[in-house]
Amino acid sequence: MTSILTNLFDGVAYGMLLFVLACGLAVTLGLMNFVNLAHGAFAMAGGYVCAVLVNRMGWPFFAGLPLAFVSAALIGAVLERLLYRHLYARSHLDQVLFSVGLVFMSVAAVDFIMGSQRVFINLPSVLEGQFDLYGVGIGRYRLMIIVICGLLTALLQLILARTRFGSRLRAAVDDPRAASGLGINVPQVFAFTFAFGCGLAGLGGALSAEVLGLDPYFPLKFMIYFLIVVTVGGSSSITGPFLASLLLGVADVAGKYYVPKMGPFVIYTVMIVILIWRPNGLFGRTAVR
Amino acid sequence: MTAQSDVGFHARQHARWHWAEIVFWIAALGCAFVFPSRYLIMTDIVRLGLFALSLDLILGYAGIVSLGHAAFFGVGAYGAGLLALHGVITEPVIALAAAGLAAMVLGFLTSFLVIRGIDLTRLMVTLGIALLLEALAERFSDVTGGTDGLQGIEMQPILRLFTFDMFGKTGFFYSLAVTFLLFLLARRIVHSPFGLSLRAIRNNPLRAAAIGIPVNKRLVAIYTVAAFYAGIAGALFTQTTALASLDVFSFERSADLMLVLVIGGTGYLYGGLIGAVVFRMLQEIFSTITPQYWQFWIGAVLVVIVMVGRGRLHRWVLWLPNLVITQLAGRKAAVDVPEGEGP
Numbered sequence: 001m002t003s004i005l006t007n008l009f010d011g012v013a014y015g016m017l018l019f020v021l022a023c024g025l026a027v028t029l030g031l032m033n034f035v036n037l038a039h040g041a042f043a044m045a046g047g048y049v050c051a052v053l054v055n056r057m058g059w060p061f062f063a064g065l066p067l068a069f070v071s072a073a074l075i076g077a078v079l080e081r082l083l084y085r086h087l088y089a090r091s092h093l094d095q096v097l098f099s100v101g102l103v104f105m106s107v108a109a110v111d112f113i114m115g116s117q118r119v120f121i122n123l124p125s126v127l128e129g130q131f132d133l134y135g136v137g138i139g140r141y142r143l144m145i146i147v148i149c150g151l152l153t154a155l156l157q158l159i160l161a162r163t164r165f166g167s168r169l170r171a172a173v174d175d176p177r178a179a180s181g182l183g184i185n186v187p188q189v190f191a192f193t194f195a196f197g198c199g200l201a202g203l204g205g206a207l208s209a210e211v212l213g214l215d216p217y218f219p220l221k222f223m224i225y226f227l228i229v230v231t232v233g234g235s236s237s238i239t240g241p242f243l244a245s246l247l248l249g250v251a252d253v254a255g256k257y258y259v260p261k262m263g264p265f266v267i268y269t270v271m272i273v274i275l276i277w278r279p280n281g282l283f284g285r286t287a288v289r
Numbered sequence: 290m291t292a293q294s295d296v297g298f299h300a301r302q303h304a305r306w307h308w309a310e311i312v313f314w315i316a317a318l319g320c321a322f323v324f325p326s327r328y329l330i331m332t333d334i335v336r337l338g339l340f341a342l343s344l345d346l347i348l349g350y351a352g353i354v355s356l357g358h359a360a361f362f363g364v365g366a367y368g369a370g371l372l373a374l375h376g377v378i379t380e381p382v383i384a385l386a387a388a389g390l391a392a393m394v395l396g397f398l399t400s401f402l403v404i405r406g407i408d409l410t411r412l413m414v415t416l417g418i419a420l421l422l423e424a425l426a427e428r429f430s431d432v433t434g435g436t437d438g439l440q441g442i443e444m445q446p447i448l449r450l451f452t453f454d455m456f457g458k459t460g461f462f463y464s465l466a467v468t469f470l471l472f473l474l475a476r477r478i479v480h481s482p483f484g485l486s487l488r489a490i491r492n493n494p495l496r497a498a499a500i501g502i503p504v505n506k507r508l509v510a511i512y513t514v515a516a517f518y519a520g521i522a523g524a525l526f527t528q529t530t531a532l533a534s535l536d537v538f539s540f541e542r543s544a545d546l547m548l549v550l551v552i553g554g555t556g557y558l559y560g561g562l563i564g565a566v567v568f569r570m571l572q573e574i575f576s577t578i579t580p581q582y583w584q585f586w587i588g589a590v591l592v593v594i595v596m597v598g599r600g601r602l603h604r605w606v607l608w609l610p611n612l613v614i615t616q617l618a619g620r621k622a623a624v625d626v627p628e629g630e631g632p
Contacts, residue, residue, distance in 0.1 A: 035409060083596065092408040093354050094595050097551055100544045101591025108585030220540060224420060231413050261428055268421040272402065275414055279406035 005136040007257050008250060013142035015249020016149035017211060019242050021204035021222070022229040023156065024197020026241040029230050031173040032190060034084070035092050037099040039201055039226050040219030041106035046072035046202020047214045048110060051119045061124050065206055072202020077195035084194065085187065103219045111216040118215045121206070145207055152200070156238055169193055228271050234281025244282065304480035313559065314469065321461060328457035330573075334565045335464040336525050341549040341561025342468075342475060343518030348547075349555030350479055351511045352491035353403065356412050356543050357419030360399075361392040361516040363537035365523025367426065368392065370439040370533035379445040381528050385467065388524035389517045396516020400509040416540070423538035438534025442527065453529070460529035467525060468562075471518060475558060478514065487511055548591055551599060 025039040046068035053059040053067055079102075087095055123141065130139040160166040171179040172186045180186045208214065212222065225248065233244030248267070255266050274282060320331055340362060347353040368388030371377070378384040402414050426433045434440060446452045451459045478484050489497040490504050498504045527533045536542065545568070553564025571590065575583035 029409075035412065083592070086596065090595075092412070093348070093547075094599070096354065096356065096412065097547060097591050098595040100547070101588040101595065104544075104584045104588030104591065106588075108582040108588065112582050112585070223540075224416065227413055227416070231409065264424040265421065265428060268417045268424060272414055272417045272421070275410050275417075276402055276405060279410045 002135045002137070006138075007253055009136065009138055010142060011250030011253035012246060013139075013145045013249070014211065014253055015246035016146050016153075017204060017208055018225060018229055018249055019245035020149045020152055021201055021208065022226040022245060023238060023241055024194075024199075024201045025226050026230045026233065026238065027169075027193050027197050029227075030234070030241075031169075032088065032194075034088055035095040035099065036084075037096060037223055037227075038102035038106065038219065039198075040222050041103055042072045042076055042198040043201040043205030043208070043222075044106065044110060044214065044216070044218040045075055045205070046199075047121075047205030047209050047218070048114055048119065049202070050206035051121050051209060051214065054121050055119075061121065061127070064121070065203060068206035069199040069203040072205070073195045073199030075202075076198025077191065080191050080194045085191065088190075103223070106219060107216050114216070116216055118213050119209060121209045121214075123210065141210055145211070148207065152203075153238070153242060160238060165189075165192075224268075228267070230281075232271060232274050232281055234283040237283070240281060240283030300480065300482075300485060304476075310559075313562075317465065317562075321458075321465070325458075326456075328461045330569065332457050332461045332464050332529050334569050335461070335468050336522055336529070337546075337549060337569065338562035338565035339464075339468045339471060339525065340519055340522035341546055341553065341565055342472065342558060343515045343522060343561075344546055344550050345555055345558060345561045346475060346479075346515040346518065347512055348550060349557070349560065350484065350487045350491060351508055353508065353512065354408055354412055355403070355415040356540070356547075357415035357417070358515075358519055358546055359538050359540070359542040360415070360419040360422050361396055361519035362523035362526070362542065363419075363422055363426070364392040364395050365389060365520030366527045366533045366537040367433060367439070367523075368520065369524035369527040370442055371432070373442050373444060373528070374439055380449065381444055381447045381463070385521060385524045385528065388527075389521040392520020392523065393513055393517035396520075397509070397513040400512035400516075403512060404505050404508045416543075419538055419540065419543060423535060426535055426538060433533075433535070436535055438532060439527075440532075442531040442533070444528055444531060453531075457529065464525050464529060467521065471521060472558065472562075475518070479558065483507070483510070545587075548587065548594075551591075551594055554599075 021043050022039070024042070025036060028034045028036045028039070049071040050061075050064040050068040053064040054061055059067075083098070087098055127141045127144055130137050132138070160169065168179070168184050168189050171182070172184055172189045176186050205214065205218070212218075228248055229241050229245045232248070233241035251270070252267060255262065255264075259266070317335075321328075324331065340358075343361075344355065344358050347355060365388045368391040369384050372384045372387060373379065373381075378387055399414075399418050402418070403411055406414070427435060430436075444453045447459065447463055451463070453459050479487070486497065486502045486507055489500070489502060490507060494504050523537060526537070549564040549568045550561050551564070552567050553560030553562065572583060572587065575586040579585070
């Protein structure tokens with residue numbers, strides 16, 4: 001019983017982490033309709049920035065996290081202005097080719113600069129080990145992930161639903177032409193959203209070094225997971241991707257624990273079945289532009 | 290002349306063998322005698338060209354974007370490897386056909402999943418199928434040999450006449466012959482009424498359906514054929530290298546394949562073959578400059594191609610050959626980029 005609860009807890013932490021990593025993609029892929037397979041590269045950038053700051057320069061871990069966010073967001077903003085924005089109107093094939101090219105470049109570049117071995121970030125002693133709560137083993141680090149990611153999710157929901165920027169973004173996504181007619185600077189909104197999503201991915205990358213492992217092949221290894229979160233979750237709100245990532249996290253952890261040899265097999269099968277059954281995602285809108 | 294016979298006339302005109310095509314194939318054969326020490330890399334190029342041809346059939350002619358074409362390559366590779374390893378079918382040509390058919394069956398079964406939905410769903414489903422097969426191959430490592438791959442494959446002589454030699458001479462001629470035969474078949478397919486209907490579907494599925502083309506049936510058919518081609522390419526891989534490992538299913542293989550086809554250009558069959566030559570040369574150059582990090586430059590090439598624009602790039606590349614053809618032959622350039630490039 002307790003092992004089930006511990007697994008559930010780990011799964012939730014994993015799912016929350018996936019959500020933070022992938023929710024930027026939910027906006028670019030789901031809302032802006034841009035197939036960005038290079039999303040993991042931004043996560044990797046954030047992770048490595050955090051690793052360098054903490055391990056080599058001796059920054060505290062909690063100071064490294066915001067910097068991971070900022071650096072990934074900056075890289076995202078620069079790339080968006082230079083490259084991505086020219087491709088919004090192109091075919092999906094072009095977008096796929098472009099982002100695959102970016103992935104290859106990032107993998108080789110990080111391999112060149114940082115080496116190909118897995119990187120660990122030195123954690124403060126507060127976050128190490130686990131404690132018992134009514135017999136359920138709870139890892140401190142995973143608890144922190146759940147807290148941070150839970151807060152971020154609530155914050156995102158608030159921004160999207162309550163702020164002026166949120167309503168601008170929703171308007172720009174629903175109908176870019178009408179939105180720009182109303183005086184909304186659509187490219188600016190998109191650029192800002194893109195950078196913010198990249199920043200979140202960077203933060204997720206820094207958090208995931210301990211759980212998922214951080215090495216130069218990170219963007220390739222987890223690309224399919226991000227895509228699953230977005231395509232299965234649909235794009236009408238952030239609730240869909242959130243539920244999808246929780247589902248994926250719990251299923252993946254449980255799969256690895258109970259049927260270790262069939263783990264990835266189960267997930268891919270479920271993904272294909274869901275996509276065939278509901279091509280726009282479990283929680284998606286019925287009509288996609 | 291009625292409109293219908295007019296279309297038929299133009300289609301037949303277009304389907305005629307152009308002298309440049311004959312030169313291309315003679316040059317391909319000639320390479321064997323000009324570079325007798327390079328059989329292995331040339332075999333690799335031919336194989337990759339056949340694989341890219343297979344993607345061209347669905348991407349260039351039917352407009353299906355696939356990120357998981359390596360699935361069929363892998364099935365063909367393991368099929369041929371297992372047949373040879375367990376001595377089920379020892380004759381390479383029959384084994385090749387059998388492995389191709391295995392991939393074809395898989396292609397037929399998965400085509401129903403692929404034709405549903407929009408581009409994005411297709412991307413995900415094709416990618417998912419390739420990853421699924423990779424996971425399966427890893428799971429059943431007692432059959433596939435796991436990460437070590439199939440080892441100890443011994444190929445019997447082709448048609449019981451030609452033995453595979455150490456330098457890959459037999460392998461090269463074998464691959465070239467197979468590729469040429471399949472190319473002839475592909476050429477026949479795309480210039481048939483069936484092929485023309487595919488192009489109509491690529492350009493506008495809705496209109497194609499409105500003039501009475503059974504869109505889904507045609508897509509299933511071409512997807513199945515493309516899977517057969519990819520399976521043959523995979524089987525050639527195993528037969529000429531006597532090796533099959535898990536990386537036949539890898540995402541990088543599918544992604545590289547797209548690059549090959551994009552370099553060469555989609556929708557005129559030679560794109561894959563030309564792209565394979567250019568891609569391998571680029572890879573050679575990059576690996577001599579930076580042995581470990583050549584992938585960076587391959588990625589850069591992809592980004593540049595997309596930023597410049599595929600259509601524009603082909604016009605640049607074909608500008609010189611077209612100029613030569615126009616000057617020499619004194620007529621309209623034949624090696625043009627088809628209208629409505631790609632999906």
